Amino acid sequence: MRLEQALRSGRHVPVREAGEADLLLVNTCGFIDAAKDESIEVVRGLDESRREGQQLYVVGCLTQIAGDTVKQAVPGVDQIFGAEQWDAIAASVGAASSTFDIPDGGLPLLGQPSAYLKISDGCDRPCTFCIIPTIKGRMHSGASRQLIAEARMFAAAGAKELVLVAQDSTAYGEDEGDRDGLAKLLEELSEAVPQVPWIRLMYAYPGRVTPRLAEAMAGLPNVVPYLDMPLQHGSDSMLQRMKRPRLSKSHESIEVVRKAIPDVVLRTTFIVGFPGETEDEFDELLDFVEEQEFDHVGAFTYSPQASTPAATMPDQVPDEVMEERYGALMELAQSISHDKNRAMVGREVDILVESEEPTESASGELVVVGRTYRDAPEVDGLAFLKGTYPAGSLVRARVDGALPYDLLCSPLP
Template sequence: MRRRDRAGGLRRDHRRQHAHPRRRPARAAHPRARAARGRVPLVSRHPALGRRPPRGIRHGPRTRRRVDLRRPSPAGGDPLPAHDPADLPVSGAKTGSGPRRRVALVSLGCPKNQVDSELMLGRLVREGHEYVADPEQADTLIVNTCAFIDRAREESVEALLDAASWKQGRAGREVVAAGCLVQRCGDELARELPELDALVGLDDVTRVTARLPALGGAQAAQPAPRRSWGRPAAGLFSAADPRLRLTPPWSAWVKIAEGCDQSCAFCAIPGFRGRVRSRPVDDLVAELRALAAEGVVEANLVAQDSTGYGRDLGLRDGLAALVERLATTDGLPRWIRLHYLYPGRISRRLVEALRGHPRVVPYVDLPLQHADPHVLRRMRRPGDPAAFLDQLAALDDALGGAGIRSAFIVGFPGETDRQFETLCRFVADGPFDAVGVFAYSHEDGTPAASLDDDVPPEVKDERRTQLEEIAAATSAERQRRRVGRVLDVLVEQVPGPDGPGTALGRWAGQAPEVDGHVLLEGFADARPGTLVRAGIVDGGPFELVGRPAGG
């Protein structure tokens, strides 16, 4: 892939730095691939907090890192759960006949993309194929790509190039590109990467076997059809579709809707994900009950815009109605967490539903994107920063001290130094536990693509770094305010990074992967997937330290 003039192309020049550099595969790198560099520092108070990379700042849809095919993952490079693939739950009996394939998968991008990955694997396993964690044992390697922003496309292309190297000289191996990049740039992928054996678009996620050439799939190498702006897609799945979860046994992502009806100037998602299509409430209840029966403790509800849930179903205030239904239904996971709320669409009914139902955990994920009214208008976003703070305060109060995450874009066309300073003051004064920071990049097919991208790349990088530092300080202050509280913590790793007697977990205000951890001291008998009571004794940016309550 060569550098192109348009931001929507598949660029090969990387300006990003990687928060968590990964080792290169032992095999020779593909000649078109390149190495990553750099890391983001962490400032912390407790000595233990400084020994781990920061998890509360995100640059783009996932933490930035190299994709290592020796450590494939469902989530942008994090290792797979520490259990055998044969033990991963998949619904339904195996069916089908014909050739059997061993399939490995790398999933990039957001949790919504991970759900698509799990659906593809679920279909393959149900039809008798074998999922393997190590690509060296695989016949087929699927790379589920992300196309959200320029940096995400670059990471996806690098992963595909690595996969092409994995295939070289090995008869019978096939490489499959799937997901958003296929939907958005399928023609270019087919032209630029002849090593690809199949392209799987978003509408083919639950029909993946029909696209694999080794299984006799028809038109396997044909690009996904281009989707006109806002045109609905056909591929909405249901609880009846088989799914092989790649998350730890106690945690799951649940996609409540697909697509987006917003018209943010910088975002291309409606162009390839389509308009909102919501899953019926009964279907979501069925999936959540099945997850609880599998031992899932926390279910994370995601959509491109969760507050838009149900409008296409004729529901008024659909997300609030969903929360009320889940809160009064037995047999569901103990923790239910909402993600991707949209400012200006959080109703009083939703706030009251969150206040009255402890199963929906104290967590707010509200991407605000900026805090200067002029920039927000150019972004086609709601633009009242004072109202933002009032809304966050109301949610924080309703939830009894919530974990609050937001996301911001720096370097949007026309952003002045003064407007950036307004954003910095807002983040410094805001109640943010974790922040995602994006440097703006032009996206083909978006209204902002017609604007002059007049903020130099080096200025964008400087502003991103500065805002990250401010966000870290804001987070540190929020965590220190939790010292003295007793929190339920979901244990995830035993022993913890400090050895025997420690563990690593998350309280309800920390989402998986992105919002940091609670370091547990004195929990030698803790078991992953269980909840423990921890008294908080210290805190730093994105991290807490807890000891047995009453100990």
């Protein structure tokens, strides 16, 4: 968003297809090896398919820590910038032609029904596997006035969902000495954009979901009963080695949010194969997942990040053991997800349509693809809805069938 604003001030506008752009700009992730590889693959693909005269810039976390690696992998890249160098990027691009006709009433944003609102950046937590604090520095909260202005812009462009993201969203305001900062921000956002029906909170930190925050979530009509809280493991000894909060803090936060919002949808993520993880510790993780019945579970196999304490810890877990554990965890998570989806059959839900065009189902019917409030964009499941509806529609529907992660739905008359 900040980069988009900086570029817009030079009269540049986003386009839907890479082929239409004068500048191809890739914002990279350097968090884990899989994300690094994916970033480089995207850059390579764009480099290979770009037409004469198109510029290719690569920016963000990966280039902050490994700009040379990107340059070596794709030597044709025109410019490389590190994290948050928005103004420098805009200055390098320069201003667009003044003959460009900017429409009245503000420019449409990329037109997606969902928009990400980054509420803070950086992180002060000590997780031993994580390179983010080195890349991003200390946590700094966005000014609430600025965030509300961004939310209003998204709402004016037709967004139906705001997804609040940060490295640690529950730390919002702590750098200003306000431990209730996130609850207050949710209240301000809810009031500022009542026309946005879904405000969603991602990346809470265990132990920092306060009763004040949970009550705010429960009481605000357009904050969805959904919380993403990466917990990383279910064994206390593992959490200690990761320098994460004790398991009791995870239990405490789950309890706080379930007490305030009994039907809250909980998403979490875990690392499997962190150095020293024994079979018993992994079994503790499985027991934890089974006991808590998380609605959505994401998992990563551990990948060492240079300059982090965990990278040099003894007892690194062999790849094949990690893969096996990853498979066992995801099999369990999938069966829980399937049960939860089966329990949805017969219920009425609102579906936010995301697909631009309908597609044909196996039975030859036209369907559009969207999500219910129970699923966050890009990481959770989908809802397949019979009929043809434009992207951004909210359609009342009944759940007819359940797949392990996705729902099959029919519109209600």
